[in-house]
Amino acid sequence: MRTQILIRNFNKVESDFNENNLQEILSMSRAEIISTVRIAHLQEHGLFSQRIVGDEWKNHFEFSKGSGVVSGFNNFDYNGALFNLLEKDSLSVLEGLAIAVYAVGDSKGSLYIPQAHESALDSLESAAHKLNELECLKKLGISISVAVGSIDVRSLKKEQVVHHIGTLASISALFRLKKDFVPTRIVLFDGDVKVPGIVEIPIGLTLQTLIDEFAGGVEESLKAVAISEKLVDASGTKMVVDESFSLGNGVITIYNNKRCMADKAKAILRLVFEASCGKCTFCREGTFQLYQIFMDISNGKGKPTDLGMVDELGKAMTTGSLCSTGQTASEFALGTLNNFRDELESHIRRKRCPAEVCTAFMNIYVSPELCNGCTSCKEVCDAKAIEGKEGYIHMIDEFECTKCGKCIPICEKGAILRTTGKVPPLPERLTRVGSFKKRR
The missing domain is CATH 3.10.20.600 (Ubiquitin-like (UB roll))
Structure with a gap:
């Protein structure tokens, strides 16, 4: 059976949270709690995984008490994968926040959730209220709040403690499971x-x-x-x-x-652009320009100078963007450039997609030998690029065809083919089924 640490309560009717255990934890001295976390070598989750939680707490306790503990997601956690921790075990996450607040000698813990998950606010506020009503927290003057929004790291103090949701879940698990805890x-x-x-x-x-x-x-x-x-x-x-x-x-x-990695980079950059708040120039403009470059590359319009622009833009975004969305937005583009440069060069210089995914480099045609003149392909073509009638070999107008490929699975005879190579001889005008070979 796989180890269950952070997901230990996911499939339970009730979590392992209870007031007595939390009271026992909060009865420890702050020094003991910080020591326990440092011995476990607990590290931050998310973007700042190099940070040691115990060291953060120690510095905050000594130099920056009174500014509270802030928690949430990295701004680029827009896919919602890590939100499961809050949805399925909110009390453990909030307990971790309460422990962090106590450990650093503060009284207030704030949890921020993305706008996309605003529907979960009521249930999370209810869980926070349950925690705030506990005698052990009231006695220490600790309060937990939940709000919709993102964390503006620019407005935080240097020693401000900021924890990812995953870190809070790990803190709770460490004190709940004790010797059975593993990262x-x-x-x-x-x-x-x-x-x-x-x-x-x-x-x-x-x-x-x-x-x-x-x-x-x-x-x-x-x-x-x-x-x-x-x-x-x-x-x-x-x-x-x-x-x-x-x-x-x-x-x-x-x-x-x-x-095709050029095609994937285009899709990722579009997703990031749509997730961006738009306030940061490097993120907003840089992501859009990178998207346009990869759009051109995958559409057969790429230029040799595009690759140098990807490198320049990507590095500028990494250092110039103000939050994790912009700082990581260019990583996929730079990774594609650094690891699959030959593939990009093939799109640009040889006008060929090695994976045969980018339709701009493909030709779609109707095989005269296989077509039975059923008209199914013509009926499904939104671009009206297929000419033909019943009993005649159909023809595709290459200038009108959008190469969407919608007609390919419709043909029961498999007569519509896609190729990156040379197209064989085809009828130049409507020709009855079965008679094309005789006229060549």
């Missing part, structure tokens, strides 16, 4: 894996082992892996996922050898 992370396996979904993974295994054991392995051969927005090629699966390894928003996306 874990919540991730969502997505893409070309045999068993996609949200799982809890142990620390210290290679990325390849995690993919094989927790996602059932890869469909087809592995081409690339995106950890959050950071893209690596197949060799990157040798990396060990330890506590300081940033899993970003918790999504690990697997791409097999049938995927």
Whole structure:
């Protein structure tokens, strides 16, 4: 059976939270709590995984008491994968927040949830109210609040304690499970894996082992892996996922050898652009420009100078953006450039998509030998690019065709074909089924 630390309460009718246990924890001295966390070498979840929680608490207790503890998600956690911790075990997360507030000698803990999950506010406020009514918190003057919004890191003090939701869940688990606690992370396996979904993974295994054991392995051969927005090629699966390894928003996306990375970069950049708040110039304009570049590349309009622009824009966004959305937005684009440059060059210089995904480099035609003149393809073509009538070999107007491929599965005879190579001789005018060969 797999270890259950952060998800230990997910499938239970009631969580393991109770007031007596929390009172016991809060009866410890602050120094004891900080020491326990430091001995466990508990590290921050999310973007700032290099930070040691115990060290943060110690510095805050000594230099910055009175500014409270703030918690939430990284701004680029827009996929909602990590929100499961709040949905399925909110009391443990809020308990972790209460412990953090007490440990640093403060009285107020604030939890922020994304606008996209505003519907969960009432239930979270109810859980916070339940905690605030506990005698052990009232005695210490500690209060917990929940609000919709994002954390503006620019307005925080240097020593301000800011915790990711995953960190709070780990804090609660550490004091609940004691010697049975081991560090874990919540991730969502997505893409070309045999068993996609949200799982809890142990620390210290290679990325390849995690993919094989927790996602059932890869469909087809592995081409690339995106950890959050950071893209690596197949060799990157040798990396060990330890506590300081940033899993970003918790999504690990697997791409097999049938995927075009230019096409995937275009899709990711569009998603990031739509998730951006638009206030930051580097994020707003940079993401849009990168999206346009990859759109051109995948549409056969890419230029050799585009690759240098991707590098320049991507690095500028990483250093110039004001929050994690913009800082990580270019990671997939830069990863595509650094790991799959040959593939991008093929799109730009040879006008060819190696994965045969980008339709701009393809020709769709009707095979004269296979067409039975049924008109099904003509009826389904939104662009009105197919000419023909019953009993005649149909023809596709290459200038009108959008190459959407909608007509391909409709043809029961498999007469509509897609190729990146040369198109064979075709009728130049409507020709009866079965008579084309005789007229050549």
